[in-house]
Amino acid sequence: MKNLLRKAATLAAATGIAAAGLTATAAPASAAAYNGACGSGYGVVNKIEFHDNRGTIFLTYNNSTGYNCAVTVRTNPGAAAPMEAFLRVSGTSTWKKDSGNYTTYAGPVYVAAASRCVDWGGTIGTITLDESRTNCG
Numbered sequence: 001m002k003n004l005l006r007k008a009a010t011l012a013a014a015t016g017i018a019a020a021g022l023t024a025t026a027a028p029a030s031a032a033a034y035n036g037a038c039g040s041g042y043g044v045v046n047k048i049e050f051h052d053n054r055g056t057i058f059l060t061y062n063n064s065t066g067y068n069c070a071v072t073v074r075t076n077p078g079a080a081a082p083m084e085a086f087l088r089v090s091g092t093s094t095w096k097k098d099s100g101n102y103t104t105y106a107g108p109v110y111v112a113a114a115s116r117c118v119d120w121g122g123t124i125g126t127i128t129l130d131e132s133r134t135n136c137g
Contacts, residue, residue: 071107
């Protein structure tokens with residue numbers, strides 16, 4: 001009987017240690033949240049997340065003005081780093097850009113693009129991500 005109680009106590013302790021280990025694991029990293037930099041009336045219509053969780057590029061649109069806006073937001077603001085937000089109407093050669101060394105975000109940049117596709121993207125550090133011919137209409 002003593003042996004059975006000892007085994008039960010050992011099993012209970014091991015289960016408790018295993019459960020404690022599960023609750024101590026780190027939560028998954030979260031992407032940057034849109035910061036409202038484009039202003040009133042703009043809603044997020046698309047986004048590109050950096051795979052290493054350094055930030056997110058947001059494409060927003062204002063239904064009342066027909067303008068798109070792009071902003072690149074760091075997940076964890078810190079020391080100034082090279083950042084960029086860029087945007088253009090697809091098929092045109094002129095980019096709207098905001099480039100510099102920023103601590104939190106680059107942009108906003110705007111183009112009038114009602115009923116047209118846009119090319120857009122951003123840079124944080126040495127990584128640039130972009131999308132072409134999206135959000136048409």
